[in-house]
Amino acid sequence: MTRRRGRHDGQSGASLHTVLTAVGANVLVAVAKGVAALVTGSAALWAETLHSxxxxxxxxxxFVGLRRSKKKEDLEHPFGYGQERYFWAFLAALGIFLIGGVLSIIEGVRSLLRPEPLSSPWVGIAVLVAAACFEGYSWGVARRQLRVRARELHRTLAEHLIRASDPTATTVYLEDSAALVGIALALAALVLHLLTGWAGWDGLASICIGLLLIAVAALLARRSKALLIDESAPQDVVRPIRDAIVRPDWVADVRALDVIFVGPAELLVIARVVPVPDAVEVPARDLVKRVDGLRQELLRAPAITEAAVTVEDVPR
Structure with a gap:
């Protein structure tokens, strides 16, 4: 039984473009924020540096998950390595939590306990404005990929963020969304420091950035966990598959239908069908041909990686 893989190269390519764009933007932003944090001594800028x-x-x-997920199926992994993306996305969520969230809160608390006046705050403001442009571009790339896929599945963007089986663009989009909010918080802290002279704004902004990152990390980890433990596909994916199964005139009903993600946009379909009474009377080889024809029809769908169809006899 040969499985056809490599039918989602377009989506993988879009995910790779999104990841590489985000990497390039964040390297530039991290360096700029780090220099500005050294010059100004701002806790919020240190938090944003850790964030980047x-x-x-x-x-x-x-990126590692994308590359590893393209490995061919083998005896130990008969459905391929698509779930590698979920594992590496889960590690990414842990990274956001530990490096971005926890360390930002620690830096914010330290700044509140020992507030220090800022040096050259305008340097920090200029860097944050530039960082917002880079992050905004990366955010736009991820958003475009998500919107294209959402339209293909007839979903709103919000619905797709909740149900998406590919964690790559979702992770980049949420990370960049958090980055833009974090930049706004850091900018507000610098401006308020200039206006009021109170250094505590900086520490408060750092703590808020840390809490924001922990919330994003929790959302991403929860989604990756659900996909790692073989989550069933949502009903807007299952419904057309069920319709395709009952379309042949020899199928009376679908007794059971399991549709499970084995990778981003890769589905395992297991169906038990009840034939019409006349279909049971035909020679066994003819019924086998009908079942195999239904399976082949299901496999023509780009998202279905493997399908199994079994027949339950009708009551006599």
């Missing part, structure tokens, strides 16, 4: 470093590392993990 964490994002860069996370996107490299996503």
């Amino acid at each position: 470093i964490a994002d860069t590392g996370n996107e490299l993990l996503l």
Whole structure:
């Protein structure tokens, strides 16, 4: 039984472009923020530097997942390595939590306990404005990929973020969304420091950035966990598959249908069908041909990696 793989190269290519764009943007942003943090002494800028470093590392993990997920199926992994992406996305979520979230909160608390006046705050403001442009571009690339896929599945963007089977663009999109909010918080802290002279704004912004990153990490980890433990496909994916199964005139009903993600946009379909009474009376070889024809029809769908169809006899 030969499985056809490599039918999602377009989506994988879009994910790779999204990841590489995010890596390039975050390397530039991390360096700029780090220099500005050294010049100004701002805790919020240190938090944003940690955030960008964490994002860069996370996107490299996503890149590893993309490459490893393309390995061919073998005896130990008969359905391929598509779930590698979920594992590496889970590690990326842990990176956001530990490096971005926890360390940002620690830096914010330290700054509140020992507030220090800022040096050259305008340098920090200029760097943050430039960082917002880079992050905004990366965010736009990820958003475009998600919107294209959402339209293909007749979903809103919000629905697709919840149900998407490919964690790559979702992770980059949420990371960049958090980055833009974090930049806004850091900018607000610098401006308020200039206006009021109170250094505590910086520490508060750093703590808020850390809490934001922990929330994003929790969302991403929860989604990756669900996909790692063979989550069933949502109903908007299952429904057309069920319709295709009952379309042949020899199928009376679908007794059971399991549709499981074995990788991003890769589905394992297991169906038990009840034939019409007349179909049971035909020679066994003819019924076998009908079942195999139905299986081949299912496999023509780009998202279905493997399908198994079994027949349950009708009551006599």
